[in-house]
Amino acid sequence: AQSVTQLDSQVPVFEEAPVELRCNYSSSVSVYLFWYVQYPNQGLQLLLKYLSGSTLVKGINGFEAEFNKSQTSFHLRKPSVHISDTAEYFCAVGNAGGTSYGKLTFGQGTILTVHP
Amino acid sequence: SQTIHQWPATLVQPVGSPLSLECTVEGTSNPNLYWYRQAAGRGLQLLFYSVGIGQISSEVPQNLSASRPQDRQFILSSKKLLLSDSGFYLCAWNPGFTDTQYFGPGTRLTVL
Numbered sequence: 001a002q003s004v005t006q007l008d009s010q011v012p013v014f015e016e017a018p019v020e021l022r023c024n025y026s027s028s029v030s031v032y033l034f035w036y037v038q039y040p041n042q043g044l045q046l047l048l049k050y051l052s053g054s055t056l057v058k059g060i061n062g063f064e065a066e067f068n069k070s071q072t073s074f075h076l077r078k079p080s081v082h083i084s085d086t087a088e089y090f091c092a093v094g095n096a097g098g099t100s101y102g103k104l105t106f107g108q109g110t111i112l113t114v115h116p
Numbered sequence: 117s118q119t120i121h122q123w124p125a126t127l128v129q130p131v132g133s134p135l136s137l138e139c140t141v142e143g144t145s146n147p148n149l150y151w152y153r154q155a156a157g158r159g160l161q162l163l164f165y166s167v168g169i170g171q172i173s174s175e176v177p178q179n180l181s182a183s184r185p186q187d188r189q190f191i192l193s194s195k196k197l198l199l200s201d202s203g204f205y206l207c208a209w210n211p212g213f214t215d216t217q218y219f220g221p222g223t224r225l226t227v228l
Contacts, residue, residue: 034216034217036219041204041222041224042221042222043122043206043219043220043221043222044160044206044208044219045219046216046218049216090159090160092217101148101165101167101173102148102150102165102210102212102215102217103150103162103165104162104217106159106160107159108158108159109159
């Protein structure tokens with residue numbers, strides 16, 4: 001079984017400050033990792049994904065994440081946030097072994113609030 | 117390009133009434149399809165997934181059912197809604213077993 005823990009339920013930050021949203025996972029098999037963003041009353045939008053290769057992954061809107069296999073982490077970072085980054089962010093893990101029918105396990109979400 | 121639609125966008129239903137939510141995907145064939153529920157302040161709970169027409173797998177026993185009558189159509193149903201069925205329902209698809217899931221805009225269901 002897989003699990004995902006997002007260590008912070010809420011992260012307040014001032015505009016133009018850096019931010020890190022933390023995600024740890026547990027899995028007995030190789031994984032794919034994802035970060036999604038959800039704006040109020042909307043569906044989830046993919047920010048970035050790690051499937052294989054370079055452990056530093058760059059996504060949309062200036063976000064990046066680093067896969068750390070030894071620490072089983074996939075933290076999301078942005079060097080300078082904007083008001084428009086205010087949203088809820090979800091970390092998700094999938095089974096790279098191809099036996100789970102593409103199912104993902106999601107964390108509980110982190111609400112990022114950017115203050116002016 | 118591929119797009120995913122959900123309707124209705126919002127729905128208010130009395131306890132005990134039936135439910136039918138629809139999800140359709142355009143621009144792809146034989147997608148894997150998923151239904152999630154997102155309750156207030158909680159993460160996403162996978163309800164059902166389907167890897168083909170008529171093939172439905174349930175993740176959580178509950179008051180809901182799902183059907184896939186056509187390749188790109190996924191329906192979530194209930195015969196009698198409960199208060200606890202309130203939430204934000206999201207449909208998602210992926211093109212293969214190990215690729216990204218893409219989400220629809222969601223349906224906000226309020227059961228009164």
